[in-house]
Amino acid sequence: MTIKLKKELWAQVTKAATAGGYSSPEEFIEHVLERECAKLAGEEPDEEVVRRLKGLGYID
């Protein structure tokens, strides 16, 4: 999927990504979007989340 940004915004994004320690402007954009979307996302059922950890050697 491609999202078009204005040149000026892309320049700002690139600058912000570098200053923030991201490895690329794309990583910066993904992080910002993921953070915002996470606020709206629902949670998975508790038992499903817990079941997936089963077998991890370090925890009981």
Add this chain to the structure above:
Amino acid sequence: MVLAYLHPHATQIAYIGPGAGFAFLGSFLTLIAGFFLTVFSLLSWPFRLAWRAVRRRKGYRHARVRKIIFLGLDGLDPRTTERLMTEGKLPNLARLAAEGSYKRLRTTFPALSPVAWSTFATGVSPAKHNIFDFLDRSLKNYLPRLSSAHIGKPAHVLRVGRLRVPISRTPVELRRKSQPFWKILGRQGIGCTILRVPITFPPEKFDGRLLSAMCTPDLKGTQGSFSQFTTRVERATYENGSRYPLRRVADGFAGEIEGPADTYLEGRPILRIPFQVRRRNGAYELQVAGRRCALRPGEYTGWQRLGFRTAVGASASGMARFLATETDPEFSIYMTPLNLDPERPALPISHPPYYAAYLANLLGSYATVGMAEDTWALNEGVIDEDAFLRQAWDIFAEREGMFLNALENTRRGVVACVFDTSDRIQHMFYRRLGTSGPHAEAIEEMYRRLDKLAGKALTFTDDGTALFVLSDHGFCAFRRGVNINAWLRDNGYLHLKNGGRESGPFFEGVDWSRTRAYALGLGGFYLNLKGREALGVVDKREAEALKSEIIRQLAALRDEDGAAPIGNVYATASLYRGPYLDAAPDFIVGYNEGYRCSWDGAVGKVAVGTIEDNDKAWSGDHCVDPVLVPGVLFSNRKIEAADPGIEDLAPTALKLFGVDVPAWMEGKALW
């Protein structure tokens, strides 16, 4: 097969639940598209080959080496290594040290494999790659989650009667951020073969080959759940496996293997495969999924392919090994976790997608679960120490085959392979060290065998090769577990509802409206911060003062005998900077040797007491103050750096190939 080559993610389309995961090569349209893509692919092949050759030649123009070999030995401890080298028991590593270099290798905070290997791959601190522990937590409900990968649900599912058919892809997301060095090298046309380096599930696309490792799930979607089938009728509860009845029938026994849920059907019923064990002239034969194999007491079978047929006819393909652990008077069989079948993986486990199948066809089937050695089966007494060691060394042999094959076929580029045998055997046999009992030599024997492996890797080196043998952390004893949540409760930072003293796992019964700090995971703990956690109560303006107060008090914790379980408590923000720092624990606990966070504390239980004995077979660990457990670094080249860290390897790889080190990388090239 051609379709699978051209549509690397086609097999993912119908993975419709974290537990199951079914290959579903679909519709007529897919076939048509596949046909045209095949024709296009064949016609364009000579041009692509020529372009690749040009690119590769260009990529190596500034290279100072032709080849780099990274041999990762997870958890190889410097103190033990140095002692055994002095005793003349590790001749190959000693030779490497004498002719090249040996250094202790600084690890990450915390000293955990997912964290440290992510730093190895990316050359950045956890605050830039987002992996701080095996677990992180939901900010909405405080439940633990696997920090490295997330398997979601398809957004669109077609309902036809009781059938549930996904019509969109199942999201499978790698949560490690930043970029591994092999991706950067791939862009320059420098080929990399990356075998079982932790935190590579799901595999990222890049110009090279990769087989996923730590945190790859089993077919049930867990991190590895064993099964035990037995005629014993007494009840038994296993934390991380399941016990199933074995019925006596005319000439043997019969049982059912429980597989993943059928996510194509309403209610997600569990898929099952029946099996039988027949007596044959005093021996036993396992009959399962239309195949027969000998079941000899005390001997593992080979990998048995198990296809669980779903409601729509698609098959979820897994595989397992069986071991008869007793035969008379009771009969019991241990079955390994249902590994994803590398020839038909229900989830992507390699890049390119066919690479996993290529390795299986070339070298035979192999374990694919992230932590393949079944430590829980030994912890719970379902298999004994001999059986665990056989399993661990069988997995080692599979991996060694892949590693040596990659070395034989790599004239230039990178081969990186991580072996887990060293980590698992130290976890499970540490309490045997220095005793005269059985397996007292298990750890030393492991070091010797890994030394031989290093010797084999050395035979693939020449003047144009840089070899690195490294570990991500060291090891020490784990005798006592500290429940930080209990300490937080006793000191007024965590409260339970109705004045209770003990909670269930996952913070069941915690009163969040009065709780200022809570612990989850192996490395650290968190403030319950207002505006971050859903039920946060600590104001950001008070956070720094509260952190200082907790650090001061926790460092004063004493065990019954007056010993200090904790040497240091680190404020994470003082350790590193980066865009993902918000997701990090606010504190990292630097346990002293002999201590670790308690088993149940790691999953958010508030225990009655703060410190308890660790009585499991799992008796060695590295979840301590990282300054106590550095890793090792050997190279066939002289390393002058006084204090090399695991973050230095990625920029070193780039620089050796003459590729510019990006400014965001924090490690420093060793040369």
